[in-house]
Amino acid sequence: MIPPSFDYVRPATVDDAVSALADAGEEGKVLAGGQSLVPLLRLRLAYPETLIDLDRLDVLREIRDDGGALSIGAMATHHQVVRDPLVRAHAPLIAQAAATVADPAVRHRGTFGGSLAHADPAGDLPAVALALDAVFHTRSARGEREIPARAFFVDWMTSALEPDELLLSVRVPKLGPGWGAHYEKFHRTAQAWAVVGVACAVRRERGAIEDARIALTNMGPAPVRASSAEEFVAGRSVSEDAFRAASERAAEGTSPPGDLHGSPEYRTHLARVLTARALTAAASIRPES
Template identity: 75%
Template sequence: MIPATFDYARPASVEDACRALSDAGEDAKVLAGGQSLMPLLRLRLAYPDALIDLDRVDGLREIRDAGDSLVIGAMATHHQVIHDPLVREHAPLIAQATETVADPAVRHRGTFGGSLAHADPAGDLPAVALALDAVCLVRSVRGEREIPASEFFVDWMTSAMEPDELLVGVRVPKLDAGWGVHYEKFHRTAQAWAIVGIACAVRRNGDGIEEARVALTCMGPVPVRANAVEIAVQGRPASEETFRTAAAQAPAGTEPPTDLHGSSEYRTHLATVLTARALAAAAG
């Protein structure tokens, strides 16, 4: 199909992009890599009055060391994130999960910030951002603000950003060498969305688990932090029995959907099985 008519702006700076968003009003969309937005436009599931193209905006593709955290520019592509040495050293869970996103063509065009701003609960990276306590950096003509990942995703494909706000980067706390990570994903084919995904980071203390962070993909209208699992493994020995028992708590507080890919009950079962696998892999 052919997209509906819209105004088009291609700003060259963040300031110009913010002004364009402010001038466009509430019915504007931001174009980053376009891998999620373009199909919606073609099917007329989205029909904005204005489209703000960020391709020429300087500075949004940078990945930099910010002391105890990394700042990943919103326009950094998936391919760039996967191969960046800072990400692989200090936030390996992001690199690991990003490697599972779609196919090479999508990963070369799709962006880290676009995946988060799109706020699809079946997307891989929102759950990872939640597990890592990431903070989203947004800007508008009114100024800047920071939104923790725990507050950023508010509903299905809906974020906490205001219509005139632009996601410019994501601050991710570094994980030290004591952490192990794993992203476990179940999908129909190699290029499909996750039916269920588990983002997991575990810090061991000898033979025991000192701390764990677990977040679930596609188990509700937003990514879900599995707090009950984290509590269940803390201070326990790193064993299959511990992981199996804790994983039984994974569905707590979730609202798994029923769709063409699986029932709510099926997703509940997958969440339990995959969480045990992810904990065991992250714990080494």
């Protein structure tokens, strides 16, 4: 299909992009990598009056060491994130999850910030951002603000971004010594969305789990932390029995969708199985054969 007509703006600076967003108001749309928006335009599921293309804003592609955290530019591609040495060293959960996004062609064009701002509950990166307590740095004509991941994802494909607000970067606290991380995903084919995914990070000390962060993909209208499982496993000795018991609590408080790819009951089962696997891998425990 052919997209509806729209005005096209290609700003050269972040300030120009913010001004263009302010002028467009609720009728403007930001184009980053285009891997989510372009199909919506072609299917006429999105009707922007103004399209603001960020492709010239190389400053938003930077990945920087920010002391106790990494600052990942919103325009960094999935491929860039997967290969970046800072991300691999200090936020390996992001690199693991980004490597599972779609296929190589999409990963070379799709952007880290675009995927997060799209806020698809079946997307891999929103749950990862939630598990890592990421903070979103935005700018509008009204000024800048920081939005914690817990407040950023509001509902199905709905984020806390205002219509005139541009996502600049995402600040991700580093995982220091003692931390292990793993992203476990079940999908029908290599390019498909996750039926269910689990983003997990655990901190080990003296044979016990001192801290656990578990977030679920596609178990509700937005990514959700598996708080009951986190609380259960924290402080317990590292063991597969503890992880299995924690995983039985993984789906508490969730509202998984039902569709052609799985019923709510099936997704609940998957969330438990994948949580046990993710905890085991994050804690570097060899699973039983």
